[in-house]
Amino acid sequence: MVIDLHNHSYYSDGVLSPTEVVRLAKKQKCDVFALTDHDTIDGLAEASLEANKLNLQFVFGTEISAIWNNMTIHVLGLKINPNNKILQVGLKKHQxxxxxxxxxxxxxxxxxxxxxxxxxxxxxxxxxxxxxxxxxxxxxxxxxxxxxxxxxxxFLVGKKPGGVGVKWAQFDEVIGWIRGAGGVAVLAHPFRYRMTHTKIKRMMNDLAINGCDGIEVVTATSSADEIILASQWANELGLLASTGSDYHGWLNQRVRMGCLQDLPNFEQAVWRNWTWQNY
Ligand SMILES: [Zn+2]
Ligand SMILES: [Zn+2]
CATH class of the missing domain: 1.10.150.650 (DNA polymerase; domain 1)
Structure with a gap:
């Protein structure tokens, strides 16, 4: 099965409309697909409609910014109920x-x-x-x-022109929004933060203690070593493993939707208990 649980549309910083993103997922032979725009669920209704038309298993998602140890991290919410008020209020605050x-x-x-x-x-x-x-x-x-x-x-970073820090909600609060909406909380792209491996693991431990369900073990840009390491950490901390390309559709971005390496251990897949026909 081709499973891609991390994608963006123009409802955040992607290029394509939700309909176009779903059509591309079908073209890329995805069996299961999630739309996970930054701090919004506004594209989900349109994407879900198109996914139904194309018989594509669609996962309602979002990617929420959060603060851990004064740093911004991204937490994916998968299988969320978009009508949940706690989640809606939290996302509104972030918007x-x-x-x-x-x-x-x-x-x-x-x-x-x-x-x-x-x-x-x-x-x-x-x-x-x-x-x-x-x-x-x-x-x-x-x-x-x-x-x-x-x-x-x-520009746009640190003390450079346009560098503006944001006080997003704390990671435990964000995990609470996701779980409150019936969703699964997954730390996105663990190796993309400017942290040592020791620090990443400490962060994952803090997240796990506070109800995080999993981490993204496979991304489009993961190296073989990173996949093995993340999978090991997930095992040690009792976390599930997710897989997603983080497709945005930017020109000259080499990321291709649905083109992902296999998880080292399918037993720890975040979707292992999901029943597809319920979507
Ligand atoms: Zn991200
Ligand atoms: Zn993303």
Missing amino acids: QLREIRSEKIACSLGGAGIIGAMEKTKALAKTNMITCTHFAQMLIQEGICKDMKSVFRR
Whole structure:
């Protein structure tokens, strides 16, 4: 089975509409597919409709920013009930934080001589959600930077122009929103944070103690060593293993939906008890 439980649409920082993302999942021969936009569930209704038409097993998901040890991490909520009020209120709070951040970023870029950053960035976004990626795309489009790499070297991070920290909800609260909505909480891309292995493991332990169900063992960019290590850690901590490409559809992003290496141990798969016909 081809299972991809981490994908984005233009409801956050992806390029395609939910319908287009689902059609691509079908084309890529996915059997099970999740849409997991950042801090929103707004694309799920459209995606689920298209998935039903195409007989694709669709998993309702989201990817929520959270704070662990003063650092931002991403926690996936899979199989969530999108009508759950606790989750909706939590996501609303994060969307407001994102709006405030956007204004601060635009203001900071303005201070660095980039005029009209907000208007130009809004023109690039297809929904109300403005992410750092949209600002990055604007900086490239305006010819200020040549690619994403140079954007995040010169702007939008730390003390650079447009670098704005956000006080997302704490990780235990975010896990609570997900589990309160009947979902499964999964730490996304464990090796993409700037942390030593010791620290990652400490974080995973804290998450596990606070109700996190699993970690993403396989991502599109995982090395063989990372997959084995993450799978071992999951075993030790009693966590389940998930698999997802983190597809966004950006030009020159080499990630392909549904093209993922196998989990080392299928017994620990996050979907091992899921009954597909219930979707
Ligand atoms: Zn992420
Ligand atoms: Zn993601």
